Amino acid sequence: MHRLETARSLDPVSDRIQAVVNGLPVPRGLRDLLHGTKIGHALHPVLVQVPVGSFVSSAILDLMPGTRRAATTLVAVGVAGAVPAVAAGWVDWAQMTKDRRRVGIVHAAANAVAVGLYVTSLVERLRGNQARGRTLGFAGLSVAGLGAYLGGHLAYAQSSGTNQAAPEIVRIPEEWTVAGSLASLPDRKPAVRTVGDVAVLFYRDGDEVSAMIERCGHETAPLGDGEVIGEGRDACIVCPWHGSTFRLRDGVVRHGPAAGDQPTLPCRVRAGNVEVRQP
Ligand code: FES
Numbered sequence: 001m002h003r004l005e006t007a008r009s010l011d012p013v014s015d016r017i018q019a020v021v022n023g024l025p026v027p028r029g030l031r032d033l034l035h036g037t038k039i040g041h042a043l044h045p046v047l048v049q050v051p052v053g054s055f056v057s058s059a060i061l062d063l064m065p066g067t068r069r070a071a072t073t074l075v076a077v078g079v080a081g082a083v084p085a086v087a088a089g090w091v092d093w094a095q096m097t098k099d100r101r102r103v104g105i106v107h108a109a110a111n112a113v114a115v116g117l118y119v120t121s122l123v124e125r126l127r128g129n130q131a132r133g134r135t136l137g138f139a140g141l142s143v144a145g146l147g148a149y150l151g152g153h154l155a156y157a158q159s160s161g162t163n164q165a166a167p168e169i170v171r172i173p174e175e176w177t178v179a180g181s182l183a184s185l186p187d188r189k190p191a192v193r194t195v196g197d198v199a200v201l202f203y204r205d206g207d208e209v210s211a212m213i214e215r216c217g218h219e220t221a222p223l224g225d226g227e228v229i230g231e232g233r234d235a236c237i238v239c240p241w242h243g244s245t246f247r248l249r250d251g252v253v254r255h256g257p258a259a260g261d262q263p264t265l266p267c268r269v270r271a272g273n274v275e276v277r278q279p
Pocket of ligand 1: 216217218219220221239240241242243244256257258
């Protein structure tokens with residue numbers, strides 16, 4: 001897996017496919033939906049439950065007598081369910097770092113072979129050739145197993161699709177801690193201060209101050225370099241790397257590719273100083 005993560009030879013192909021996926025005329029609302037912005041975490045792992053569950057169930061039925069029709073139905077459901085799962089996977093993949101994209105492209109290739117085998121299995125089953133359909137189904141499940149292993153590596157070993165900002169919270173002091181003076185914060189502009197050893201993004205609007213973890217939850221970009229859009233309670237910071245948009249007062253994600261909200265911190269002004277603490 002380490003060799004795959006560091007296989008720079010995959011980058012030319014990966015970069016070309018990334019440009020194609022990012023260039024597709026997909027409306028922003030649909031991209032947000034596929035990233036999982038509407039549900040608060042990545043949508044792809046949710047959607048893959050349908051094909052994976054259907055394919056595994058069809059394999060079990062293929063081992064039992066008198067279940068031909070049910071097994072064929074499940075293969076068809078799995079193939080249909082793969083379509084939205086693939087779409088969500090590609091839009092997520094196109095916003096990943098290079099090392100993750102290397103693993104992701106092999107994950108996608110394995111799953112493409114698996115779905116191809118299941119499509120052929122379905123055709124054979126519908127033609128009445130059950131033995132060949134079952135064999136192709138078992139082959140598809142084996143390759144899908146490899147794809148699932150790679151997907152697991154992406155999620156758990158490479159932390160893809162997780163909120164990269166969430167672990168920062170525990171390093172913020174539990175007690176109220178002075179981050180700086182109110183007067184030192186510029187009005188309606190992002191300002192970064194270090195609290196403990198964590199970079200925190202402050203946004204001051206008059207006497208109101210909000211604070212959020214500065215490292216973007218998507219891929220750790222410095223949000224302090226981002227642009228502020230909107231104003232008042234709807235002011236948002238736009239991530240300088242991939243454009244995720246978070247509302248400054250509460251961290252709510254308005255646009256992906258980040259799927260989850262940006263963690264915010266309780267913030268108050270005491271004796272002219274801005275203080276924050278762990279939530
Ligand atoms: S790092 Fe990707 S949107 Fe912020």
